[in-house]
Amino acid sequence: MQRAKSSCVVAHLTGECIDPDEKDEFDEFLNLRNISRTLSEDIGVFVGYIGISEKWADETPINNGELDVGDVVLFKKMKKETDFLDPSPQPTHLDPIVYKRKEGHKSLIDFVNIECEIYITENGSLSEQGVHREEILRERFHVKNISNVKFKDAFHSNCFTEGEFCEVNRNNIYQDEEKLPECEKLESLPSKDEFFHKFVKKSKPVIFKSILRDWPAFTKWSNAYLRETFGQKHIRFQMSPNGDYEGVEPLSLWENAIRDELVNTDNLPFPDLVLVRPAPVNGTFSIFLDIIEGLSKGTLTNFSAYFQYSSIPEYLPELEKDLREDLLFPGLLINRQELNIWLSDGHTRGKLHFDDYENFLCQISGKKEVIMFDPNNNHQLYEGHLQEATLNLNWTTKSFHRRHVNNVTNAVMSPVNMVKPDFSRFPLFGETYPLNCTLEEGDVLYMPSFWWHEVQSFPNVTARRNLAVNFWYEPFFSKDHPCPECPLDVNPKYRHLL
Numbered sequence: 316m317q318r319a320k321s322s323c324v325v326a327h328l329t330g331e332c333i334d335p336d337e338k339d340e341f342d343e344f345l346n347l348r349n350i351s352r353t354l355s356e357d358i359g360v361f362v363g364y365i366g367i368s369e370k371w372a373d374e375t376p377i378n379n380g381e382l383d384v385g386d387v388v389l390f391k392k393m394k395k396e397t398d399f400l401d402p403s404p405q406p407t408h409l410d411p412i413v414y415k416r417k418e419g420h421k422s423l424i425d426f427v428n429i430e431c432e433i434y435i436t437e438n439g440s441l442s443e444q445g446v447h448r449e450e451i452l453r454e455r456f457h458v459k460n461i462s463n464v465k466f467k468d469a470f471h472s473n474c475f476t477e478g479e480f481c482e483v484n485r486n487n488i489y490q491d492e493e494k495l496p497e498c499e500k501l502e503s504l505p506s507k508d509e510f511f512h513k514f515v516k517k518s519k520p521v522i523f524k525s526i527l528r529d530w531p532a533f534t535k536w537s538n539a540y541l542r543e544t545f546g547q548k549h550i551r552f553q554m555s556p557n558g559d560y561e562g563v564e565p566l567s568l569w570e571n572a573i574r575d576e577l578v579n580t581d582n583l584p585f586p587d588l589v590l591v592r593p594a595p596v597n598g599t600f601s602i603f604l605d606i607i608e609g610l611s612k613g614t615l616t617n618f619s620a621y622f623q624y625s626s627i628p629e630y631l632p633e634l635e636k637d638l639r640e641d642l643l644f645p646g647l648l649i650n651r652q653e654l655n656i657w658l659s660d661g662h663t664r665g666k667l668h669f670d671d672y673e674n675f676l677c678q679i680s681g682k683k684e685v686i687m688f689d690p691n692n693n694h695q696l697y698e699g700h701l702q703e704a705t706l707n708l709n710w711t712t713k714s715f716h717r718r719h720v721n722n723v724t725n726a727v728m729s730p731v732n733m734v735k736p737d738f739s740r741f742p743l744f745g746e747t748y749p750l751n752c753t754l755e756e757g758d759v760l761y762m763p764s765f766w767w768h769e770v771q772s773f774p775n776v777t778a779r780r781n782l783a784v785n786f787w788y789e790p791f792f793s794k795d796h797p798c799p800e801c802p803l804d805v806n807p808k809y810r811h812l813l
């Protein structure tokens with residue numbers, strides 16, 4: 316059990332003798348054991364022997380009734396615990412994966428490569444896939460390699476009063492926005508192979524200009540069409556008093572709120588802060604459209620409304636046929652996780668966070684200024700758990716209340732307020748290198764997994780709204796989170812691309 320906390324364990328089950336029919340498998344095991352003992356570099360695999368009659372610490376037999384003497388079994392490395400607030404109970408025993416070549420495995424080395432997520436050959440050298448993986452990890456894109464502009468240099472100079480927040484125009488927080496490096500922009504879609512080699516495996520954002528203009532959604536999805544088609548559909552949307560969505564503020568502002576106690580706050584990095592969830596509102600799609608149209612016309616004021624993170628297949632399935640997902644390099648990124656719609660009055664700000672997915676953000680109406688930070692120095696973004704709190708809206712008085720501090724945490728948001736950064740508390744954030752990836756109507760932004768981003772939306776001048784959709788897929792790079800020191804690695808589910 317102790318070995319499995321740091322290594323994948325491969326074991327030969329011993330008894331009184333070795334079955335002659337299993338000699339080939341035993342020779343393969345000896346070869347693997349020799350490799351593990353002679354390699355100078357730790358490959359993350361421990362190879363040894365276990366008696367078939369042995370038991371785990373909880374007295375559970377190693378032999379679950381399906382094992383035989385001579386079997387080679389594998390125990391995967393135990394997952395790193397990242398939820399220190401409500402940690403999962405430690406397992407008292409592990410389930411073996413049995414290697415049996417006659418059941419389809421090519422060789423023990425192949426079996427161990429796949430199950431232990433390593434890349435070695437029969438003689439212990441790095442496999443071709445392993446060489447490719449190391450090349451990919453070396454050549455990932457870093458903003459600092461194309462820019463010498465740190466966030467503290469780009470941010471408005473009035474914000475440098477030590478220990479104090481500064482008030483700035485939220486739509487013009489940079490002294491000279493042209494100083495920020497910009498995402499690469501392409502006027503046409505590259506080939507699938509080019510997209511993979513130049514962008515996916517380099518973890519490099521890119522904007523494809525105007526490719527949505529031929530999609531049916533671009534001209535079809537007017538408010539009038541959405542109202543006619545989905546007006547009576549019941550949905551849940553969010554409302555905010557200031558246009559911020561998932562911002563961070565002092566817990567002290569929530570003194571009169573209902574508080575659910577967390578199980579353990581000792582290791583909470585910022586126990587004096589809460590992540591503020593916007594007020595949830597249930598209503599028909601028509602009611603939501605009435606609100607954003609009222610905000611756009613000025614008949615409603617002092618709040619914003621957002622239909623965000625909302626699944627098109629779940630809420631508005633008829634819309635999917637108007638999207639051309641088949642143009643977004645089909646078959647390359649696997650396991651689509653979500654297809655979401657993002658519709659608002661156009662005055663919203665999605666606060667600084669990352670998503671653990673590959674993301675295509677497709678801008679249909681309005682503009683989004685997306686300021687991004689690469690995921691190579693996550694300690695500078697202060698990655699960690701933040702306790703959540705949820706606003707409440709009194710619709711009669713149109714007033715918001717700090718009503719509920721929740722007993723859950725969020726692990727993907729930064730505690731830094733990018734509009735009013737407190738450099739005295741978060742000095743490392745000033746050392747980050749921002750990248751400007753502003754989306755105009757018709758553009759698609761490819762946002763690699765784990766890139767930090769803050770999104771300021773602007774309305775279309777005529778339609779007075781902001782509308783986008785996004786596709787989330789299995790991440791090409793993955794890592795444990797929250798874990799600022801954990802490096803990105805190639806997701807084993809993309810092993811076939813190496």
